[in-house]
Each structure stands twice: as structure tokens, then as C-alpha cells.
Amino acid sequence: MDNVLQFLLPNVSQVMDEFYLSIIQTLQMVFVSGVISFVLSLIIGIVLISTRKGGILANSFVFNLFDKLINLFRSIPFIILIAALIPLTRLISGTAVGVQGTLFPLIVGITPFFSRQIESALSEVDDGLIESGIAMGLSSFQIIVSVYLKEGISSIVRVTTITVISLIGLTAIVGVVGGGGIGDFAIRYGYQQNQLDATYVSIIVLLIFVSIVQILGTFISKKTTH
């Protein structure tokens, strides 16, 4: 087994510990920033959908504020955003490097995209359902929870899958600026030291991650559709 590994991955097999650590770091980054961003995006998505024109709490000021903020952040390329956020990251996380230093930029980077995705998922909920919720005498809060979220679950799962896959991509980018993880591993060994096997093995790991997320997402989305 060790011989096969050495034959297939002559360079990586020398730094297996580091390789395993990078996998764990990627998982940590995706999981922690994903969960925090999910909560934030759900809130922002709900704010957008309820304050939009004709929404249940229509308010053009609030809507425009969030709408423009999202556009602003989405227009900044992620790698530049990381650099721009460094002072703020230090302030919040105490450091701008390592997994701890990547979480804040990852959250800021993915949340605008995620919020848009949630907004579009919620807007798939038929207006007729919202109207019948109003006609029943439900409050705005009840409509959000019992109609938008409940009826939007399948779409929310679908857009979360897309977003997590994008997030995995972003974690590879933060690697470049000292974040650790698979991306960092691939750049340091595969690119800078020209060890091609490190690049390929990183691709395979990411491919496995993305596949698992996609399969899981499709499965849950199907389960929640009646």
C-alpha cells in the first residue's frame, strides 16, 4: 500500500500529514463559514423578498439598501476583497492568516452571492400561496416561516448546494494568501515546487467534495419535494 502510494504520488507521499491537515482545514473553512453565511443569507434573503415592491413588508428604502450593498460586494473580485478586508479581519479574528483568518473574508465573500440565491429561491414560492396566507389571517412572521421558508425548502436546498460548491472554490483562493487548506497545498507544492502529483491529488479531493455536496443536495431537495 505504501509502495503504491509512493509510486503514484512520489511527492505528496512525503508530506502526507500536511496533506491530511489541508483537507481538514478546507472542511473547517467550508463548514464554519458556510453555516454562518447560511444564517446571514437567509436573513438577508428574507429581508429582500419581504421588502421588495409588492412584498409583504414592502419598504423601498430597506430593499434598496440591501440590494445596493449586495451589488457592491459582488462586484469586487474575491482576491481583492481579501486584501481589502485585511485590517478588518485582524480586528475581528485577531489574525489574517490561517483558518481563523480566512473565515471573515470567506463569509463576506460568499454571503452576497448566497443572499441573492436565497432571494431567488424564495421568489419561486408562488405569489398565490402568499396571498392565501394573507387571506387566512396569518401575520407577516407566520407567512415567512410557514409559507416562504416551508414551501421554499426544496429551492433553498438547491441554491445552498450551488453556493457550497462556490464556497469550496473560494477556500482554494484564500489559500493563496496564507489561509491553508487544499488550495494552499496545491499552490505551494503543485505550483511553486512544480510537483504535478500534488496538483492532481488536490483536484481529486475537491472533485470528491463537490460530488458529495451535489449528491447530498439533490437527495435532500428531492426528499423535500412533494
Add this chain to the structure above:
Amino acid sequence: MTSEIIRTEHVVKTFTVDKKAHSVLKDVNLSIETGEIFGIIGYSGAGKSTLVRCFNGIEKANEGSIFFEGQNIVGLKSRELRAIRRKIGMIFQQFNLMPSRTVFGNIALPLKHSGLSKQQINKRITELLELVDLPDKRDAYPSQLSGGQKQRVAIARALVNHPKILLCDEATSALDPKTTKSILYLLKKLNKELGLTIVVITHEMSVVKEICQKVSVLDKGKIIEHGDVYSVFSNPQQELTRSFIETTSALGSVKALIETQSPVVQLQPGQLLLKISYTTSSVSEPLISYISRTFHVDANIVFGDIQILSGNPLGGLIVILSGQKSAIDRALEYVKQRHVAVEVLNHG
């Protein structure tokens, strides 16, 4: 003793699209009494859906007053409005059932935070499923139901809070004729057994004819004709009302027959093509056989359409009269005296 459940006074509703104002309701005044089935008919764009949404405050009237059980709901705070909405059931053309909930979950939805115990909710839903005749569909999802079954679930959901009134917005327009009949029958039953007031919004005169006692004809945001269904049907005052009524009667097709010069309405010289319309119970008299015997004219009934509406016959016959000119004139004179409307459609 009847009492008013809904009254609107000078209701005006204007939508602003791209800074241009479109007035959808212009001075709508109507009164709906407890226990009746009230039809509001109009073509699409007449404002009928907007009007019915003003009744429960989903749309806010810009001007005027809407009284629900004597309380003006225009300008109410949203909390008060929600309390009113629980007393007003509503069903829709597209049913609007929540796809992710079972039949039980859908009917139970309006009971959120009602303070009822699980057992009470269970009991109420069992009652309602019996009422709408779907006792075995409790755990089905909407996607597993037919259109008619979905509308029955929607009706059960609308009734769960014991509303005083049920608003039906084109509730049968997405259903086939047979299912439409069964839903209308159910509505009639609910009206009778529960004393439920029902407001029916539709563009189909047949629906009004089937279940309504009163009808208002809405055109371009105004009520152009109003009354009990029989008098509106038997004596329509407005062109639009007449066109609605023709959609339910075979008599309307005679015009097309004349225009296309169909052989069934081809006349010999001296013959007359008549439309004889019954507007009161006079249909029971042997009119045709009497005039042919008495005035020696031949009456050939081309076709007829007589329906029973609110217990009274309504409709008429298309007849070709032939005979001596003087005899025909006397026959026509007699018919007119019998309070039967005669319209000469064509001369031979």
C-alpha cells in the same frame, strides 16, 4: 329578518404602474346580505378580483368605505385586519394549497396560534373532511389530488375558522364542467346547512345561474346592473348583461344561423321568423297550439331553450309562423297581450 354582512360605499381603487394611474374600481356600491349567494360577474379586467380582495383587505381601497358586519375595514391596522380575515374564508382559481403540506397540514394552517389543542384541531379537521366529502384524503399531498379535490381541500381550509362568509375568486374556472357542477353543489350545500354567505366572482354566467340568488354585473370598475338573478336574466337592461346571458342560452345562436343563411331559418314568402321569450310563468299556457287553432296559422318551432331559474321558467322559442298576413298579425297581437315578448327576427 336578514342583515347586511358586507356593504361597500363609493369604493375607488387605483393602481399606479410606471407613474400612470389606472383606476380599477370606480365608485362601487353594493350590499350583500347574510345567508345569500351573491354573484359578481364581469369579463377579465372588469375589476372583480380586485373588488373581492378589498372585502378582506388584501387590496386597500383608496377611497370609500367597506363595512364588514357594520365595521368599516378601510384604514384598519394590520392586527385588526387579520382578526377580520379569520372571519372571512377565501378560495381561489388556482386553489393555492401548500404543496409541501398534506391535506391535514393545509387545513390546519389557519389554526396556527389559535390556541386549540391537538385533539380539537384533529376533531375539527375530521369534521371538515367529512363536510367536503374527502374523509380518506387526510394524509395525501396536494400533488396527489385532482383539481376538484384540491378545491374541496381549499374550501375546508377556508372554513376551518368558522367564517361567516366565503369569497370565491373564479373558484371553478380551472375545473371541467362536471367538477364545476360538483363544487357548485357543495357550495350550495354549505350555504344551506351552515347558513354561510357566499360571494362568487366569475366570468361564467352559467355559474351565476346555477347557484346565485343575487347578481351584480361589473364592467370597467362599475356596477352596471344589479338585482336578483331571475329579474336580471329575464329582463337585462344592459348590452353587456345581455351578452352574458346569451352565453348560457341556445337562443343566442339564432343570429348566427340567420347570418350564415342556414336552411333551418330559410323563410318562404309571407313567413315570419319570431323569437318568443317567456319572462313570467306564462309558459305554462298552451300558447303555440292556441294561436295555431284560433288564428289558423302554422307555427313551426325551429328550436327552443327554456330553463328553470329560481323556480321560474326562463327562455323562449324560435318559431316560423306562416299563414294569411291578417291572421299572422292577429296572432302576434294576441301573443303580445299575453305578456310574452315577441321579436320578429326576419321576414320571408
